[in-house]
Amino acid sequence: MKVTKKIVLHEEEMPRQWYNILADMPNKPAPMLNPQTREPVSAQDMYGLFAEELANQEFTQERFIDIPDEVRELYRIYRPTPLVRASGLEKALDTPAKIYFKNESVSPVGSHKLNSAIPQAYYNKKQGIKHMTTETGAGQWGSALSIACKHFGLDLTVFMVNSSYEQKPYRKSVMHTYGATVIPSPSMTTEVGKEMRKRFPNTAGSLGMAISEAVEMAIKQPDTRYGLGSVLNHVCLHQTIIGEEARKQMEIAGDYPDVVIGCFGGGSNFSGISFPFLRDNLTKGFKTRFIAAEPESCPKLTKGKFEYDFGDTEGFTPLIPMFTLGHDFEPAAIHAGGLRYHGAGAIVSQLLKDGFIEAVDVKQLDSFKAGVLFSQVEGIIPAPESTHAIKAAIDEALKAKEEGVERVILFNLSGHGLIDLAAYDRYFAGELN
Amino acid sequence: MKVTKKIVLHEEEMPRQWYNILADMPNKPAPMLNPQTREPVSAQDMYGLFAEELANQEFTQERFIDIPDEVRELYRIYRPTPLVRASGLEKALDTPAKIYFKNESVSPVGSHKLNSAIPQAYYNKKQGIKHMTTETGAGQWGSALSIACKHFGLDLTVFMVNSSYEQKPYRKSVMHTYGATVIPSPSMTTEVGKEMRKRFPNTAGSLGMAISEAVEMAIKQPDTRYGLGSVLNHVCLHQTIIGEEARKQMEIAGDYPDVVIGCFGGGSNFSGISFPFLRDNLTKGFKTRFIAAEPESCPKLTKGKFEYDFGDTEGFTPLIPMFTLGHDFEPAAIHAGGLRYHGAGAIVSQLLKDGFIEAVDVKQLDSFKAGVLFSQVEGIIPAPESTHAIKAAIDEALKAKEEGVERVILFNLSGHGLIDLAAYDRYFAGELN
Numbered sequence: 001m002k003v004t005k006k007i008v009l010h011e012e013e014m015p016r017q018w019y020n021i022l023a024d025m026p027n028k029p030a031p032m033l034n035p036q037t038r039e040p041v042s043a044q045d046m047y048g049l050f051a052e053e054l055a056n057q058e059f060t061q062e063r064f065i066d067i068p069d070e071v072r073e074l075y076r077i078y079r080p081t082p083l084v085r086a087s088g089l090e091k092a093l094d095t096p097a098k099i100y101f102k103n104e105s106v107s108p109v110g111s112h113k114l115n116s117a118i119p120q121a122y123y124n125k126k127q128g129i130k131h132m133t134t135e136t137g138a139g140q141w142g143s144a145l146s147i148a149c150k151h152f153g154l155d156l157t158v159f160m161v162n163s164s165y166e167q168k169p170y171r172k173s174v175m176h177t178y179g180a181t182v183i184p185s186p187s188m189t190t191e192v193g194k195e196m197r198k199r200f201p202n203t204a205g206s207l208g209m210a211i212s213e214a215v216e217m218a219i220k221q222p223d224t225r226y227g228l229g230s231v232l233n234h235v236c237l238h239q240t241i242i243g244e245e246a247r248k249q250m251e252i253a254g255d256y257p258d259v260v261i262g263c264f265g266g267g268s269n270f271s272g273i274s275f276p277f278l279r280d281n282l283t284k285g286f287k288t289r290f291i292a293a294e295p296e297s298c299p300k301l302t303k304g305k306f307e308y309d310f311g312d313t314e315g316f317t318p319l320i321p322m323f324t325l326g327h328d329f330e331p332a333a334i335h336a337g338g339l340r341y342h343g344a345g346a347i348v349s350q351l352l353k354d355g356f357i358e359a360v361d362v363k364q365l366d367s368f369k370a371g372v373l374f375s376q377v378e379g380i381i382p383a384p385e386s387t388h389a390i391k392a393a394i395d396e397a398l399k400a401k402e403e404g405v406e407r408v409i410l411f412n413l414s415g416h417g418l419i420d421l422a423a424y425d426r427y428f429a430g431e432l433n
Numbered sequence: 434m435k436v437t438k439k440i441v442l443h444e445e446e447m448p449r450q451w452y453n454i455l456a457d458m459p460n461k462p463a464p465m466l467n468p469q470t471r472e473p474v475s476a477q478d479m480y481g482l483f484a485e486e487l488a489n490q491e492f493t494q495e496r497f498i499d500i501p502d503e504v505r506e507l508y509r510i511y512r513p514t515p516l517v518r519a520s521g522l523e524k525a526l527d528t529p530a531k532i533y534f535k536n537e538s539v540s541p542v543g544s545h546k547l548n549s550a551i552p553q554a555y556y557n558k559k560q561g562i563k564h565m566t567t568e569t570g571a572g573q574w575g576s577a578l579s580i581a582c583k584h585f586g587l588d589l590t591v592f593m594v595n596s597s598y599e600q601k602p603y604r605k606s607v608m609h610t611y612g613a614t615v616i617p618s619p620s621m622t623t624e625v626g627k628e629m630r631k632r633f634p635n636t637a638g639s640l641g642m643a644i645s646e647a648v649e650m651a652i653k654q655p656d657t658r659y660g661l662g663s664v665l666n667h668v669c670l671h672q673t674i675i676g677e678e679a680r681k682q683m684e685i686a687g688d689y690p691d692v693v694i695g696c697f698g699g700g701s702n703f704s705g706i707s708f709p710f711l712r713d714n715l716t717k718g719f720k721t722r723f724i725a726a727e728p729e730s731c732p733k734l735t736k737g738k739f740e741y742d743f744g745d746t747e748g749f750t751p752l753i754p755m756f757t758l759g760h761d762f763e764p765a766a767i768h769a770g771g772l773r774y775h776g777a778g779a780i781v782s783q784l785l786k787d788g789f790i791e792a793v794d795v796k797q798l799d800s801f802k803a804g805v806l807f808s809q810v811e812g813i814i815p816a817p818e819s820t821h822a823i824k825a826a827i828d829e830a831l832k833a834k835e836e837g838v839e840r841v842i843l844f845n846l847s848g849h850g851l852i853d854l855a856a857y858d859r860y861f862a863g864e865l866n
Contacts, residue, residue, distance in 0.1 A: 004444065005506075005509035005510065006509060011438060076438035077438065077439075077812045084510075106539055108813040174851075176857070177805060177808050177814055177854075179809060375580075375611065376580070376583050376611060379510045379511070418603070418607075421603040421606035421607065424606050425602070428610075
């Protein structure tokens with residue numbers, strides 16, 4: 001037992017603040033715009049859609065935001081999460097690199113999504129909201145918000161992309177067990193849903209459509225607000241607990257990462273693991289590299305345009321300055337459902353534009369190959385999304401081997417794949433491309 | 434944040450020895466018998482079936498057995514596991530009882546089974562064995578032995594009860610991902626399998642049949658040994674790491690359990706959580722109660738006979754002195770597949786006979802009701818097996834409330850239910866009885 005396998009923190013060592021990178025960015029993102037007036041949107045403009053404290057967090061420039069006691073109390077169900085030395089992977093690759101991963105799969109819903117679901121439900125409850133709406137693709141976000149709403153006594157309606165509703169029945173089961181209402185989208189429940197079904201009678205649904213439905217319901221119903229699982233500043237803010245913990249743990253391990261890697265859908269898990277380390281680049285001149293790993297079939301960071309675009313298909317959301325493939329882009333039906341989103345959050349987009357972070361794209365087959373190797377040497381079967389980060393980490397470790405350097409690599413294992421095993425079946429059956 | 438939610442140990446605090454309760458039992462179990470000669474079986478007699486060190490462990494009277502470094506190294510992937518204060522459940526029940534659970538669901542395969550799979554694969558590898566065989570019902574044990582064999586470079590063939598093979602495809606996917614060969618049982622691969630298919634052309638298979646097949650293959654093939662996931666002394670021995678950790682954690686929490694509870698199939702998780710505390714009853718006169726929670730439909734402890742019986746359907750195994758429903762008992766197709774076994778291990782049976790432990794039976798509907806409540810208040814969706822322990826813990830907590838006493842209850846959460854969510858679907862659809 002040469003190396004420490006897992007660095008664990010006790011719950012009193014859990015960070016007490018989230019980190020808001022807006023405070024330290026040399027170029028702040030351009031403002032979100034009202035699509036009608038083209039005027040900048042303010043926090044107050046969003047109060048009808050989001051709980052007020054969440055809307056305020058979207059705009060704040062405070063460097064650190066206190067995590068409420070009620071949120072920390074629930075975080076303790078699974079946090080702090082372990083930082084793990086991927087010694088099995090290092091051995092399999094025969095690399096001089098040291099590979100660490102932050103294991104967010106230990107949350108009861110199996111992914112990092114709970115980190116933002118808990119505060120979102122909490123701030124809604126605090127404001128007296130009775131009902132939340134949201135959308136979910138692969139189902140990870142919907143599961144997380146379901147248990148968070150259950151805890152705070154809020155009703156939740158989840159619009160689940162229809163193809164996932166049919167193909168991923170276990171995710172639906174999780175949400176049902178937690179007491180949420182799950183509706184396949186597009187549905188006949190909303191005007192926009194009806195309209196979409198008229199326009200596209202055979203559609204399998206998309207995240208953008210489901211967002212439109214959830215937003216419509218939130219705006220029309222009394223005492224109801226909407227919750228989003230990625231992209232927005234306040235969601236990335238909540239996820240920084242991942243990186244803040246990892247900083248403490250890397251210090252205990254006696255290492256500091258040369259490269260930090262996260263898979264990339266809308267940006268929340270990547271931001272979560274990266275921003276607390278990126279702070280040292282922005283404020284202390286550190287030279288750590290940050291790599292966002294996106295699927296080749298949905299390459300907004302590597303091949304998208306930087307421009308104002310909508311967050312949803314219908315155009316209900318404000319215009320966001322971002323790298324995007326276009327809000328009507330229909331990504332291929334890859335198994336990493338959580339990465340099938342046309343755009344990137346405003347902060348990440350600005351950081352990419354300014355050269356503070358990098359992006360790589362990963363082919364689906366390569367991602368599963370990396371996932372199977374990881375499963376066999378580390379035991380944990382990763383979520384199809386997380387396999388993208390693993391593939392990028394393996395590439396960096398092999399590069400270190402070529403160069404003969406002891407590079408320190410840190411990646412975020414955003415979730416496990418136990419509810420998406422049909423994807424692995426298809427990989428083994430040779431049905432993926 | 435009044436109470437500590439999770440008691441975590443660092444990996445260097447992981448116990449270095451398993452506890453062998455045989456050393457402290459006032460009445461040792463009667464010997465296993467050769468079914469032909471009715472003579473006691475020796476360790477040597479079992480060398481053809483099990484790795485020698487495992488066969489020796491089956492008979493040893495040593496109080497503590499050192500855990501090999503190679504095993505501890507792999508344990509560190511998920512151990513020490515957290516001891517959790519079920520504060521959400523306490524609140525929901527409005528009970529003065531303090532409820533703790535040991536969270537074995539954090540293992541990468543989602544259950545406690547890895548605790549014995551790792552040493553079994555290790556001792557086989559050490560002896561130069563190339564190939565292992567085993568059976569699996571719900572699939573938890575097969576998954577665990579798959580990743581353990583992969584790590585030590587052993588081939589593994591798993592005979593999976595046919596009904597599970599069809600109904601629980603995700604378990605099969607896990608085993609495939611870890612590189613094992615999975616064969617639905619009864620199969621045409623073994624003589625006994627062919628014979629059973631002739632005799633029972635429409636059988637859904639059973640754990641007893643699958644054991645017979647795995648044993649036949651292990652005996653006939655060169656360099657091959659068999660591994661069993663429960664019942665036997667050496668399996669219960671390995672599982673005591675659960676209770677040894679829990680002892681340290683309860684001490685940190687400043688409590689000692691008045692009641693210890695585990696669900697009961699063959700006995701391994703119940704033994705694992707119980708024996709290290711039961712030691713204090715046996716050697717120091719403590720009065721802790723120990724409750725085995727079995728399904729009403731497979732009630733060997735509460736309604737079985739104490740007699741010599743086989744461990745498998747065909748009668749390949751030695752005769753074991755145990756509480757049994759008869760080796761040809763066909764349990765109803767309940768969802769807690771891991772509890773569908775006709776007998777109990779020899780040690781647990783003797784302890785029950787001598788009044789050191791108690792048993793309760795739990796109706797399937799009550800177990801799921803308890804599981805849903807637990808999911809909603811603690812976040813973790815439990816395995817159908819583990820819901821039996823939860824139900825028993827809830828009953829004890831409510832009794833404490835009636836009596837107005839602050840009882841300390843500890844139960845083992847043997848696994849999560851994320852791979853068995855179809856069972857919850859059927860519960861919500863009102864299809865269970």
